[in-house]
Amino acid sequence: MYIKNPEYFITTVREGSISKAAEKLYLSQPYLSQCIARTEKELGVKLFDRSHMPLKLTEAGKIYMRYLESVGVLTGQFEEQLGELKTGRxxxxxxxxxxxxxxxxxxxxxxxxxxxxxxxxxxxxxxxxxxxxxxxxxxxxxxxxxxxxxxxxxxxxxxxxxxxxxxxxxxxxxxxxxxxxxxxxxxxxxxxxxxxxxxxxxxxxxxxxxxxxxxxxxxxxxxxxxxxxxxxxxxxxxxxxxxxxxxxxxxxxxxxxxxxxxxxxxxxxxxxxxxxxxxxxxxxxxxxxxxxxxxxxxxxxxxxxxxxxxxx
Missing domain, CATH: 3.40.190.290 (D-Maltodextrin-Binding Protein; domain 2)
Structure with missing residues (x-):
């Protein structure tokens, strides 16, 4: 699965608010809201329970968050090991x-x-x-x-x-x-x-x-x-x-x-x-x-x- 702009979702989770996340990401609130809605449509599930404030993750949202975090860890380890090979460290x-x-x-x-x-x-x-x-x-x-x-x-x-x-x-x-x-x-x-x-x-x-x-x-x-x-x-x-x-x-x-x-x-x-x-x-x-x-x-x-x- 190709993930576009995973930091949008991760920042929203950490801020508990689309407006706060948009401010931190230097995006407009409507644009970030559309991006999250597009992600939910592509996945076919709701990621946030919008009846709560701060926002709460649904069970699907929790799974997606763990997935993004693990991808981030693996990417960092891959880049570190590749850098060691390139530089001879x-x-x-x-x-x-x-x-x-x-x-x-x-x-x-x-x-x-x-x-x-x-x-x-x-x-x-x-x-x-x-x-x-x-x-x-x-x-x-x-x-x-x-x-x-x-x-x-x-x-x-x-x-x-x-x-x-x-x-x-x-x-x-x-x-x-x-x-x-x-x-x-x-x-x-x-x-x-x-x-x-x-x-x-x-x-x-x-x-x-x-x-x-x-x-x-x-x-x-x-x-x-x-x-x-x-x-x-x-x-x-x-x-x-x-x-x-x-x-x-x-x-x-x-x-x-x-x-x-x-x-x-x-x-x-x-x-x-x-x-x-x-x-x-x-x-x-x-x-x-x-x-x-x-x-x-x-x-x-x-x-x-x-x-x-x-x-x-």
Whole structure:
């Protein structure tokens, strides 16, 4: 659909008045009114409910407004990427990841990516899920790698890995001592209810994995007798390695975790307790070729983990 003078409609929506929009656009009020009426005739729908002042959009008007806004975003991204190619400017890749995820994933991906894309400047934004969602909405990052956010209305996503959250404890923990100690590659099932009197180190409930942990305890009809809450998986696993408590750790980054040799690894529940890992994008965004290359490397990394898990 060819759109002529989209700023006429957008300005009218923002001003809530044809006369105010005409004044801002330096047009006559009758001319702008005719333009909007012509657009409605071409589309075959009413875009404004004229019984209200300021003007209100009809449902069709809301759809048309979202369409024009998305076209504007895509046009801006296209012009920016085309300008980079024409001028030879270095390209920028804005990557969002949760705090712990970047520390365990990037050492395996970033060196190879930078070697194959020396002209791409990488900006890392490491935050909790809620902040990453906001950065995506504001177009400050190209995509985010994170667990399922609570609200997906403005995003599209790929599920790249169904990641088990393994129960982790020191091999010398009194509740674990005497049990066969599972390894990262071969975690063993354990009845979590037998640990109900132990201290658990858990993520805060406003974090996605913390919310998942809370749900697990509810499903098990358990309430930890002693719980220490943190915002950092690194803190929780380091405390667990010292025997201070029991925690959960996403399997995708265990190979970069300190003190692995001191820890025992277990699965809980059936099927095993897990959280989907997503690559999240803003709706109607353009994924640049250099961003797609990075995404493909991330997918390959987790594809290899999945194959390794199946073989185990």
């Amino acid at each position: 270095s390209r920028t890749l804005n990557v969002g990841m949760t705090l712990w995820r970047g520390s365990v994933l990037l050492p395996d991906i970033l060196p190879s990516y930078s070697e194959s894309h020396p002209d791409v400047r990488i900006t890392l934004r490491e935050h909790h899920t809620a902040q990453l969602s906001k950065l995506l909405q504001e177009d400050q990052i190209d995509f985010a790698l994170m667990n399922m956010p609570l609200n997906l209305d403005d995003f599209v996503y790929d599920t790249i890995f169904n990641e088990r959250l393994l129960l982790v404890a020191s091999k010398d923990h009194p509740a674990i001592r005497g049990l066969e100690a599972g390894t990262p590659d071969h975690p063993l099932p354990i009845d979590m209810k037998k640990l109900r009197r132990e201290r658990f180190i858990l993520l805060q409930e406003d974090q996605v994995m913390g919310h998942a942990m809370k749900n697990l305890f509810a499903k098990m009809n358990m309430e930890p007798k002693d719980a220490l809450y943190t915002t950092s998986s690194t803190t929780s696993v380091n405390l667990a390695a010292r025997g201070f408590g029991i925690t959960f750790l996403p399997e995708g980054g265990i190979r970069h975790t300190a003190h692995v040799e001191q820890l025992a690894f277990f699965t809980v529940d059936n099927p095993p307790f897990s959280v989907p890992l997503l690559l999240l994008y803003k709706k109607n965004s353009i994924i640049s070729p250099h961003a797609k290359d990075f995404i493909d490397m991330v997918k390959e990394y987790y594809r290899n983990l999945e194959e390794k898990k199946i073989k185990a």
